[in-house]
Amino acid sequence: MAYITVPQLNEYTGNEEDSTLKEVYIASAEEVIKDYLGYDPLIQEYTHIYSGVGDYRLYLKAQPIVYLASITIDDEEYDVEDFTLDGFSIYKTDYENVFTSGLDNIVLEYTAGYDDVDLPGIIQLTTLRIASLMLQESGGNIGISGKTFADTSRSFINYSDYKKYLKPLDSLRIIRI
Numbered sequence: 001m002a003y004i005t006v007p008q009l010n011e012y013t014g015n016e017e018d019s020t021l022k023e024v025y026i027a028s029a030e031e032v033i034k035d036y037l038g039y040d041p042l043i044q045e046y047t048h049i050y051s052g053v054g055d056y057r058l059y060l061k062a063q064p065i066v067y068l069a070s071i072t073i074d075d076e077e078y079d080v081e082d083f084t085l086d087g088f089s090i091y092k093t094d095y096e097n098v099f100t101s102g103l104d105n106i107v108l109e110y111t112a113g114y115d116d117v118d119l120p121g122i123i124q125l126t127t128l129r130i131a132s133l134m135l136q137e138s139g140g141n142i143g144i145s146g147k148t149f150a151d152t153s154r155s156f157i158n159y160s161d162y163k164k165y166l167k168p169l170d171s172l173r174i175i176r177i
Helices: 006-013 021-037 121-137 163-172
Strands: 044-050 057-059 065-073 076-078 083-085 089-092 106-112 144-148 154-158
Touching: 006 021, 006 121, 021 121, 021 163, 065 083, 065 089, 121 163
Parallel strands: none
Antiparallel strands: 044 106, 057 089, 065 076, 065 106, 083 089, 144 154
């Protein structure tokens, strides 16, 4: 599964040229997005180890959480039905501080992410934008583009810095401390 397809990139850019590099641009744009988000938004199964902080809520390393398969805290397995999923965290239904303090004392198996048909449009659009910028670079315009106006003035745009294109994804981002 990919965030976007080559035909979508062709339609977005108006560039119908046949090139195997377009798949590389798409894959690279996806990597930029994964690095920015802190996780891959496509659905997958995870087994993660966490360190508890003595709280009733645990923030997970991927989102949105679709299914909690198992939870073990301090070598004791808990019933997953006793926990509520809220997209990016889980918590004990009765708000008990079950996530005891400890180093690597919590093991979770869960499924998180979006099916490719449910992938948020903002992720697809960001992938299109970044992949199309990479495609522009392939024409020898590495990292900068210019526009000449009627009064002969020129404006240059640096497009190798993807920060402004990634900014709309902030609400989906997991920031690690």
